[in-house]
Amino acid sequence: MAKLEDIAKLAEVSPTTVSRVINNYGSLSEKTKSKVFAAMKELNYQPNSLARSLKGKSAKIIGVIFPGVSNPFFGQMVETIENQLFTKGYRIILCNAGNNKEKERAYLRMLIANQVDGIIAGSHNLEIEEYQQVGLPIISFDRYLSENIPIVSSDNYQGGKTAAEILLESGSKNVQIISGANRPNSPTNKRLEGFRKTIEEHDLEFGLTEIKFDASPNIKGMKIKEVLSNNQVDGVFCTDDLTSLLVVQQAKSLGLKIPEDLRLIGYDGTKFIQEFHPELATIEQPIEDIVTLMIDLLLKRIKDPKCQLKQNYVLPVKAIAGETSRRISK
Amino acid sequence: MAKLEDIAKLAEVSPTTVSRVINNYGSLSEKTKSKVFAAMKELNYQPNSLARSLKGKSAKIIGVIFPGVSNPFFGQMVETIENQLFTKGYRIILCNAGNNKEKERAYLRMLIANQVDGIIAGSHNLEIEEYQQVGLPIISFDRYLSENIPIVSSDNYQGGKTAAEILLESGSKNVQIISGANRPNSPTNKRLEGFRKTIEEHDLEFGLTEIKFDASPNIKGMKIKEVLSNNQVDGVFCTDDLTSLLVVQQAKSLGLKIPEDLRLIGYDGTKFIQEFHPELATIEQPIEDIVTLMIDLLLKRIKDPKCQLKQNYVLPVKAIAGETSRRISK
DNA sequence: AATTAATTGTCAAACGTTTGACAATTCCAA
């Protein structure tokens, strides 16, 4: 590995000058600059980023903590984060916290040890006290972490409301919401609230089924089957699209026709779902915008750690029409 | 941020001793060790990983280069890599190369500058000469990169063969393979070969449709529609499961019943597909094993950069039965 | 008590940079 000194020798200048060229510091003639650049090219030189960061230069690395990336929603999220950060010159360390508090803690410590510039967190493990003490800029997606950590989320309340409206418009009277188990302080609870409010405004009732986020699909399937067969449910709102897919599966196996017997709407609206399951009605979260905003806020905090940010940033959702919520004329 | 010196003061020992405790170097009494550990705990100390790596200690970071993580196959792959590496004390820098050669190059240089311990690459951009010169341990997934970079892949030939057999057994006579555009040197070509061999052994012919990996789903859909409507195709092998989903979509819109009118088998068999689309027949790649092997090889190379490894490692695939390839009795 | 072994301390160099102070050189214009 070529080092600064080697460049200096080749370009016949002093090491200091090379460093000056790299950091554009002090006054330099065009001639030296180009000599140095040429030498850098010739030796395929890359400044040692460790040494630079040690001297206080930022390493340009962001830690990204999510439950995982095999779920298409988080996959798209992380991919978008990576893409946008890349164009700004940042790299990411991927931290899949799963539903493992210890792992999340370990990652948090590691990120600190590695002197990352900031953290974007969207994990599901709450009550990680450590977040309060991390002396690093953090932005959270859709989860409450601590007092002064801004949360960016989509308009969960409006999302729940819209989902309810669509189900009602589609002619459903007996609706059901299937959601992940609720955590206190989680903004996703608002989906439920918005949904409830709307249903109650129409003087109707609804059933609530909670299924743990991390349950196996078989277990989830079983619970869904119960829901669909015990009641005369004719409308279902799933708080994520994958659960919608399971509902489709179970409905089929029960001989229920969608949308004739049962209307269905999901949540998230990833590119994946829109492209490979355009029949699914869903509420789309503006992933691109969410990421843009998170990164914007994070970089602001990185530039000025004391800059004041709001605690909550809410972005609008969009209803995606789909066959599964088509209005049925009886 | 507490540093080594602070620990030394608190534990009332010399900085050297602290370092010795951390690195378990030289002889140390239990008493001092525990004093130091206590101090470390009290100050919540994390050795500065940059400084350590500068001094030659490994940073315990692996670069992971894939096209992206929004695709469930790569998502699961990367998630598995991350999980397994975590338990071995390594972290990962996620590099989504997309189909962007420049980005991949930039990432490669960055990984070198950041002194990562090794690289796992599964990108789709071939002809990146730089791979030859990277002085780092690299393992590749399913792609040829350069002479001495081991490739781990599933048994593509056998996979293609099995897919063909299943289609034939299901009663299809007029089969079609829909694959990503072929790249020279790519092991995935073997899927095609295995398929061809088997079909020809049965004195049948087959059609080949190539669709660029990165085409939009709409374009892909259109091409698939053409294939399904122009020919009297009654069996389709897609070289990935997502394309299978598109075939299901198009078949439905054309009024073709699966499996009655058309049998279908895909490739990859991610957890996602198996759980959310159990009706899809597919050839499962043993992701877990692939990752285990890649990491095993990589860590070997990291320990001993000169250790001899084979150029190719091939792991067996498994046929996953599904409704879409059910035998039809006419 | 004398000898040896184990433990800890002091000191300094090194890893590859950045950056400041200062001096030396070159260049250009009046």
Added chain:
DNA sequence: TTGGAATTGTCAAACGTTTGACAATTAATT
């Protein structure tokens, strides 16, 4: 030609560790 500015060089300290040489202290063994 001289003065001042622009450019480059030398030198050294710093970032937070690791590690070796060596000396000093303490503990264990006879």
